[in-house]
Amino acid sequence: MRPMGAAGRVWAHVGQPFSERGYGAVVLGAGRMGAACAFFLRRLAPELRLLLVERGGLPNEEGATVLAPGVWTALNVSPERRAEAAWTRAQTEREFGDVSWQARPLLELLTREAAGAVPTPSLLPRFPELAHLVDPEALPFAQVDEGAATYRPGAVALACGQRAVRAGADLLLNTHAHLTPGGVRLDRLTVTNTHEVVTHESREVLAGVVIVAMGADGPPGAEHGLGLHTGHGRAYRQAPRLNTPSGEATPVLRVDGLTLRPQHGGFTLIPPIHHRDPHGYTPIGGRLTGVPVGIRRETLEDLVERMGVLPPLGTEALEVGRSLADIPGAWLALPDGDPTAPPRHEEVAPGLHLLLGGPHADTLGLAVAYDLAAKVAGVEERPWEG
Structure with missing residues (x-):
């Protein structure tokens, strides 16, 4: 037994x-989501042995966290969840x-007037770097979130894991987990001299509580491992690049669900998610001309539809790649199979909890992770309610 207050152990390789x-x-x-929940659980229940x-690795370079937009915005957050959003931001x-927290406005450009919208031409003098990006006649209205910001979700995962x-x-890396009754089976992975990932050893571990925060792999893990039906979905989202200039003061743009996130001197494109991808779907590249x-x-069709209102999409500034591997992408969890659903957690069996982030984890994810940690720890406190 380790003394209370001692640091945990890390197993990085076999x-x-x-x-x-x-x-x-x-x-x-x-x-x-998982790293934050683990950190909050250690804070709220330090007597509970936790793995x-x-x-x-930490963070996983192939996971949805690293490819998340990293855009915090209260735009379109329901009033009853704004306190959670503010706490997540803090x-x-x-x-x-x-x-790399960077406060910058978010402009949602619209084809028709909406409540609280202002004329797009009135905003362009404030953001001259957008003049080459948008057609104000095609997008005559805009909603502005002055309190929006960008950050690196992967850095949050790393900081939470370290804390x-x-x-x-305890932290066990390079390990594939399978749910079993009363615990998990852990397959420790290694790489052969031909660069093939293989299972080095397997070990059964008992657990009083299991929190499944494996993103898009979480619901299938519960369904295949324990025969549970969850009803959640997943979608494959890519993040192409648009190589037109952006700077420290360039706002985040959102046009008909397509988000343009200023990053590395250009823009990372975050396409809208229209629906869950069907079971067994394998992403394949498209064809342009x-x-x-x-x-x-599906993503290419979205971009082609927006070329009229975002002219640079129709130029060589858009990176299209030659194969699917050229465009970063990852599977994204969809709570309840709904792209508009906020992050959530649920107990799908006694002691077994699903923790799902999804498209809105940037704004609400940490609050939901804390809420689950508090539930497991038996704590009633919700800091955003104080």
């Missing part, structure tokens, strides 16, 4: 023997180290 047999709680997935398991901005370990959580490209067909 050369470090792992012989643990049981924990009070196991968190599967060290993305932003955090991740299939890759945690992200002040508590988790270098996340959880310093607070006493008959030439195969790396942007999946």
Whole structure:
């Protein structure tokens, strides 16, 4: 037994023997949601032995957390959840180290007038760097979130994971987890000399509580491992680049669901998600003027539809790639299969909790992770309600 207050242990590769047999709680997935939940759980229930398991590294370079937009905005957040959004912002901005927090407005450009909208031409003098991007006649109205900001979700995951370990959580990396009755089976992964990922060893671990925070893999893991039906979905989202100039003061743009996030001197495009991808779907690239490209067909169709209002999309500034591997992409969890649904958690079986982020994790994710940690710890406190 380790003394209370001692740091946890980290197993990063199979050369470090792992012989643990049981924990009070196991968190599967060290993305932003899982790592934050583990950290909050250590804070709220320090007596509970905790293991955090991740299939890759920390953060996982292939997970949805690293490819998340990293855009905090209260625009379109329902009134009853704005306190959670504000708390998530405060945690992200002040508590988790270098996340490259950058306050910048978000402009949602519209084809027709809406409540609170202002004329787009009245905003362009304030943001002259947008003049080459948008057609104000095609997008005559705009809603503005002056309090929006951008940040690095991967840095949040790293900071939360590190803090959880310093607070006493154990961390097991490069491990594939499978749900079993009363615990998990952990397959520790290694790489052969031909660069093939294989299982080095498997170990059964008992757990009083299991929190499944594996993103899009979470619901299928519960369904296939324990025969549970969850009703949640997933979608494959790519993040193409638009190589037109952006700077520190350039706002985030949103046009008909397409988000243009200023990043690395250009823009990262975050396409809208229209629906869940069907079970068994495999993403494939599309064709532009008959030439195969790396942007999946559904995303390419969205971009083509917006070329009239965002002219640079029809130029060489848009990176289309030659294959799917050229355009970063990841599977994204959809709570209830709905792209508009906020993050959520649910107990799908006694002691087994699903924790899902989804498209709105940037704004609400940390509050939902805290709420689950409080539930597991038996704590009634909700800091955003104070």
